[in-house]
Amino acid sequence: MSKTCLECGEKIVGREDKKFCSDGCRNAYNNKINKDSTNYMRNINNRLRKNYRILSELNTEGKSKTTRAKLVSKGFDFDYFTNILQTKTGNTYYFLYDQGYMVLENDYYMLVKKDI
Ligand SMILES: [Zn+2]
Numbered sequence: 471m472s473k474t475c476l477e478c479g480e481k482i483v484g485r486e487d488k489k490f491c492s493d494g495c496r497n498a499y500n501n502k503i504n505k506d507s508t509n510y511m512r513n514i515n516n517r518l519r520k521n522y523r524i525l526s527e528l529n530t531e532g533k534s535k536t537t538r539a540k541l542v543s544k545g546f547d548f549d550y551f552t553n554i555l556q557t558k559t560g561n562t563y564y565f566l567y568d569q570g571y572m573v574l575e576n577d578y579y580m581l582v583k584k585d586i
Contacts, residue, residue: 517550518566525569529581538577 473482477495482488490496524544528536541548548564555563555570563570568584 514550517547518552521546521550522566522569525566525571525581529569529583532583534581535574536579536581538579541579 473486473488474480475482475491475495476489477499478491480491480495482491490499524541524546527544528534528540551564551566553565555565557563561572563572563582565584570582570584572580572582574580
């Protein structure tokens with residue numbers, strides 16, 4: 471049984487498990503697959519990076535307080551974070567990599583840095 475190249479449809483000669491007729495076709499095919507998610511992922515990664523940058527700027531001491539207004543004015547996007555940490559005492563920390571924040575009363579935010 472002859473197989474055809476997933477990229478160009480040409481008949482493939484050679485090994486049974488080959489999916490492409492050439493390296494060029496394999497690269498072209500893989501590039502197309504990667505491209506579909508690239509824009510979406512790039513946007514999210516940019517937001518995560520921006521959030522991280524903002525927290526790093528505001529939290530130079532490793533622990534500090536700020537306000538929601540200050541975060542918003544710098545363009546912080548509260549929808550994006552890398553993970554959530556619930557403490558035994560019932561507090562919720564939102565993390566951007568090793569920079570995190572916790573919501574305090576009256577629109578204040580506690581900024582923390584994780585020890586890694
Ligand atoms: Zn091909």
